Amino acid sequence: MPEHVAEQFEDIGKQAHAARLAMWIFVGSEALFFSGLFALYAAYRCEHPWGFGVGVEDNTVAWGSINTLILVVSSYVLTLAVRALRHDKPRASALLIGVTMLLGMAFAFIKVGEWLHHFGDGLYPGGWGHFYEEPGHGDPGTKMFFTLYYCMTGLHEVHIVVGLLVLGFLLYKVLRRQIGSWAPHPLEVGAIYWHFVDMVWLFLWPLFYLMPGAVGR
Amino acid sequence: MTTIDVGILPVPHEEAPRQESYLNIAYTVKSWALTTDHKRIGVMFLFATSFMLALGGAFALLLRIEHLTPGMTIMDAYTYNRMFTMHGIVMVWLFMIPSIPSAFGNFFVPIMIGAKDVAFPRLNLLSFYIYLVGALWVIVALWMGGVDTGWTFYTPYSAHSPSAVVPAVLGIFILGWSTIVTGINLIVTTHTMRAKGVGWFKMPLFVWTTYGVSIIQTLATPVLALSLCVVGLDHWFDWGLFDAARGGDPVLYQHLFWFYSHPAVYIMILPAMGVISEVVCTFSHKNIASYKAIVYSTLGIAFVGFTTWGHHMFVAGMSVFDADIFGITSMLVAIFSAIKVFTWTLTMRKGSIVLRTPLLYFFAFLFLFVFGGMTGVAVATQALDVHWTDTYFVVAHFHFIMVGGTLTAWLAALHYWFPKMTGRMYPERAGYVGATLVFAGFFMTFFPQFLLGNAGMPRRYYYYDPVFQPLHVVSTVGSWILGFAFIWTLGYLIVACFNGPRAGNNPWDSRSYEWYTTSPPPKHNFVEEPHFVLDPYDYTVPAEKMHA
DSSP: OOOOOOTTOSSHHHHHHHHHHHHHHHHHHHHHHHHHHHHHHHHHHHHOHHHHHHHHHHSOHHHHHHHHHHHHHHHHHHHHHHHHHHTTOHHHHHHHHHHHHHHHHHHHHHHHHHHHHHHHTTOOGGGOSGGGGSTTOOOHHHHHHHHHHHHHHHHHHHHHHHHHHHHHHHHHHHHTTSSOTTOOHHHHHHHHHHHHHHHHHHHHHIIIIIOOGGGGO | OOOOOOOSSOOOOOOOSOOOOTTTSOOSHHHHHTOOOHHHHHHHHHHHHHHHHHHHHHHHHHHHHHTTSSSOSSSOHHHHHHHHHHHHHIIIIIIIHHIIIIIIIHHHHHHHTTOSSOSOHHHHHHHHHHHHHHHHHHHHHHHTTOOOSTTTTOTTHHHHOSSOHHHHHHHHHHHHHHHHHHHHHHHHHHHHOOOBTOOGGGSOHHHHHHHHHHHHHHHHHHHHHHHHHHHHHHHHHOOOTTOGGGTOOHHHHHHHHHHHHHHHHHHHHHHHHHHHHHHHHHHHTSOOSOHHHHHHHHHHHHHHGGGOGGGGOTTSSOOHHHHHHHHHHHHHHHHHHHHHHHHHHHHHTTOOOOOOHHHHHHHHHHHHHHHHHHHHHHHTSHHHHHHHTTBHHHHHHHHIIIIIIIIHHHHHHHHHHHHHHHSBOOOHHHHHHHHHHHHHHHHHHHHHHHHHHHTTOBTTOSSOOGGGHHHHHHHHHHHHHHHHHHHHHHHHHHHHHHHSOBOOSOTTOOOSGGGGSOSSOOTTSOSSOOBOOSOTTOOSSOGGGTTO
């Protein structure tokens, strides 16, 4: 069983602890990275409640919700993959990582599809496009809503893509038996990141699909 | 283990049998460029940040020359605007923030906790290259003519400025990730790599301060990165997220910016306080008056630092109540700082003080930091701040903290650890002269700026009223002394690198853990795995028994 203990560590346990701690701090850092945009959303929604509501109404609840379901299931599948690896079942683990990646890709494609649909409607970031000239769409809040929509879902999509690359790398490692039950921490650390990306979506989903406010009534 | 040099003064030995160190283990360019040794990475950071200090310093000297006369002296107004912006950007992000944590922190934190290396050596090297890429983008911005928005990139002007905003913002964004990676690395290293006998409350105080700084770096920097991203998008694509005409809020940008940039001040000053704690104990040969006072006030500053950002915005449209709250939290920082100052001075009481250049820098630090800190309390007071906002008073205040505080501590660190890093001694007399000149030059440059600001001289102005000219001239002459002091210091340190007498392992007779190993240290920091029995400030035991 190959044990890759880096020379600066005494044993694999300490190395695993260091890796997990680093990922948790990184997740904290990432959360604050997103927090800036959440702050913008909160402040501008307070200033333009109606315009934001119009924007939320225009988004398709079904697509957002399907994507939520996809991500939640993918997170669950990934925890199963970690458990399989801990119980020394690398094939099952690899399969489950593969399923997670397929779900992640499905999410990414649906999201791109939604953006293309918006572009088709003449709806671009920065308040550009003929969508905003149509009746009822002229509120500056609506422009701000969609600019933030593109920024936040775009940044999230970047994280999904990075997550997929990380999972692909881990899949390769599991298949080559470079990580396994003796040291499952690389997969655990990757999973923490993936769960974090899912968590962010769980906040984006209501903000962009579910909360039209007064406009919805 | 070889014998330990316990002399207070360096004993120039005969060339000892060649000792393996991190410096002589290999000499190729590749062995430096691809190293994962935290000491070599620290040295590379030291060189890179020092180069940036020289660049930012050159800008500062030119700016001061421009102010010799009320009108145009050597540059036009647009050049002046771009130059003070680039001075700020280079000094803040390319020098001040990485100066102590990434250079000295990288070098000494693992040694001080008895580790072989940081937790993630390859990530550490990556952090250095990320720094270089970020620096390169800032240089690109410079090459494209620089930025004229001020280092704060305030919207809405930064969204429309004709200057090179995008490459500068991109560079700072990239530099932020270097800071975050180093921060994560040092936090994890401190948590997981401590050697036997190094409990949390036995760590040298410098480790505590870099730990506090790393927390700020990992939590504040991403917010800056995000806000600058949005400024970049506004500038490049005209998305108008901070454009009031399109429903955005420019003041919100200021909130986000200062949410990072005020803690960033503590990123700059906390490691300096760590250096000072080491220096004052070593040269007083006495235990720190209260170890826990330093630790808790460090963590206190790190925490409270996140709640004070609004004091930059008293005149930007803020309720009196909010401004009061921000004023009070800002004053809390002064309490924590005062705890430190009193602890340091109390440490010296009845110590056996040996006056060496680092201690001279400590005195300079103490005076300038207290001066800058007290004016900080003054500008945290709403009523006074309204009078001083955007005047030279504020400029003088933050230069007293950043240059008077951080830069003198950086120089103290450079001299204090020079024997450990190079294995050689610097010339002490030349050091005294340098430290004296730095202090004199600094004081002469920035003290008149308090008077100028109080009299109404606005900051960032190209033309000024001729009444202000005498004080401007004094300030400019002071900057020449300061500039000369740096060239002087650089000169003798370079000579000492090659020709200084051998330092021995512990030329200062310190008890701090980095002095247990050889100078310069071997690749894995200690020849044998260290087990520290004594506290790092325990001077009750003679140096011969340090290793017992």
